[in-house]
Amino acid sequence: MSGLLHYEDFPEGLVIPFGTYHLSKEEVIAYAREWDPQPFHLDEDAARHSVLGGLAASGWQSSAILVRLAVDGFANTSAAMASNGMEEAKWLKPVYAGETLTGRATVLSRRVSTKRPEMGILKMKFELMTAAGELKVEITGIQFMKVRNP
Amino acid sequence: MIGLYLEDIEAGRVVDLGSHHFTREAIIAFARQYDPQPFHLDEEAARNGPFGVLSASGWHTAAGWMKCYVATNQAAEAALRAQGHVPAPVGPSPGFTNLRWLKPVTPGDTITYRSTVMAKRDLNSRPGWGLVFSMNEGFNQKGELVFSFEGKVLTPKRPQ
Numbered sequence: 001m002s003g004l005l006h007y008e009d010f011p012e013g014l015v016i017p018f019g020t021y022h023l024s025k026e027e028v029i030a031y032a033r034e035w036d037p038q039p040f041h042l043d044e045d046a047a048r049h050s051v052l053g054g055l056a057a058s059g060w061q062s063s064a065i066l067v068r069l070a071v072d073g074f075a076n077t078s079a080a081m082a083s084n085g086m087e088e089a090k091w092l093k094p095v096y097a098g099e100t101l102t103g104r105a106t107v108l109s110r111r112v113s114t115k116r117p118e119m120g121i122l123k124m125k126f127e128l129m130t131a132a133g134e135l136k137v138e139i140t141g142i143q144f145m146k147v148r149n150p
Numbered sequence: 151m152i153g154l155y156l157e158d159i160e161a162g163r164v165v166d167l168g169s170h171h172f173t174r175e176a177i178i179a180f181a182r183q184y185d186p187q188p189f190h191l192d193e194e195a196a197r198n199g200p201f202g203v204l205s206a207s208g209w210h211t212a213a214g215w216m217k218c219y220v221a222t223n224q225a226a227e228a229a230l231r232a233q234g235h236v237p238a239p240v241g242p243s244p245g246f247t248n249l250r251w252l253k254p255v256t257p258g259d260t261i262t263y264r265s266t267v268m269a270k271r272d273l274n275s276r277p278g279w280g281l282v283f284s285m286n287e288g289f290n291q292k293g294e295l296v297f298s299f300e301g302k303v304l305t306p307k308r309p310q
Contacts, residue, residue, distance in 0.1 A: 088248075
């Protein structure tokens with residue numbers, strides 16, 4: 001456990017860069033088939049003529065990809081304790097099939113729970129963007145994190 | 151939403167979206183792909199985790215809502231078409247607010263979702279379209295609220 005990052009390692013203002021995630025056409029369609037079978041997530045022709053302008057991931061899939069980047073980026077190397085919610089998600093731009101994505105997390109503010117002094121409460125901003133820096137999704141929410149020395 | 155144009159959607163309307171069942175296998179498969187934290191993957195690790203029991207990724211619970219929402223819309227649109235009407239298409243969503251995971255969703259749970267219209271307004275930036283705001287909830291088989299969020303979706307006005 002001692003090798004894991006704890007609340008003390010996440011000061012306000014900390015920016016954690018994420019790795020990359022290549023989103024294939026097959027993955028867009030597979031997710032859509034199961035969870036969001038609307039034509040613009042399933043079919044390239046239908047998507048081209050839709051408001052999205054091309055085959056694009058479900059907003060929930062884009063969010064899930066950001067979660068995956070965050071899990072690999074810090075949650076699984078820290079004493080992360082899940083989350084009870086997200087204040088806001090902005091699906092700013094469609095995430096298109098074939099794009100390679102990256103992201104980052106920023107610690108906006110933090111405090112230790114008054115009821116549970118062993119638990120830190122991080123308010124974080126999560127951003128999903130292309131390698132060229134085009135912002136696609138922005139999610140703000142809570143990440144619980146164990147305190148090393150309560 | 152359910153094939154209705156902006157003019158026909160009123161605050162207070164409740165739409166039942168149906169249910170989604172969460173198996174252990176599906177919980178682990180979703181988590182492996184998008185949220186591979188130990189407490190979503192493995193009973194043993196989950197015992198020492200935040201809930202003490204294997205639980206679905208909150209994003210899996212949210213995906214279940216979307217699946218039920220799309221199925222409900224598509225069924226309503228088909229019914230309108232069968233009556234000779236032209237249903238309103240579902241527009242894109244700019245995002246959501248106040249998403250809450252109130253209780254863990256665990257293997258064998260069936261979550262029943264519903265959507266309640268809270269408000270609507272015209273979109274000045276997009277003539278012919280408005281924005282509909284909704285409160286969305288998921289209840290487990292014991293009737294406990296496990297999931298909620300406030301959604302918004304672009305909705306077309308009736309063609310003039």
